[in-house]
Amino acid sequence: MLKKIDMSSEEFLTELEKTKKFTDKICKQFGFEYHPIHDVNEGVTMGLARNKMLYDKRYCPCFMVIPDEKKEGKYKSADDRTCPCKPALEHEIPQEGKCHCGIFCTPEYVKANS
Numbered sequence: 001m002l003k004k005i006d007m008s009s010e011e012f013l014t015e016l017e018k019t020k021k022f023t024d025k026i027c028k029q030f031g032f033e034y035h036p037i038h039d040v041n042e043g044v045t046m047g048l049a050r051n052k053m054l055y056d057k058r059y060c061p062c063f064m065v066i067p068d069e070k071k072e073g074k075y076k077s078a079d080d081r082t083c084p085c086k087p088a089l090e091h092e093i094p095q096e097g098k099c100h101c102g103i104f105c106t107p108e109y110v111k112a113n114s
Contacts, residue, residue, distance in 0.1 A: 003053075040103065057077075
């Protein structure tokens with residue numbers, strides 16, 4: 001059974017801060033920028049932090065997380081979506097200018113949509 005998370009708890013706020021540092025690092029590493037709509041970034045960051053607390057991995061919050069049939073009590077991303085996910089890095093961002101969740105964007109996408 002999954003634990004309940006109080007999003008105003010010190011534990012969650014600490015994980016949220018770690019997740020923000022993680023997404024900052026991804027942006028810097030790949031030359032990405034955050035989505036021009038702040039609410040998109042906030043929602044995805046909160047989802048990543050929540051998944052890290054629940055599943056011990058930053059699974060993309062836009063895709064299902066399912067029980068891992070091979071490992072009892074463990075979970076996996078149904079679509080191989082651990083942030084930053086391979087589909088986003090290889091296809092979505094280069095082709096569409098942003099990942100499916102929208103948090104990571106090319107500078108060109110941000111400029112065109114600001």
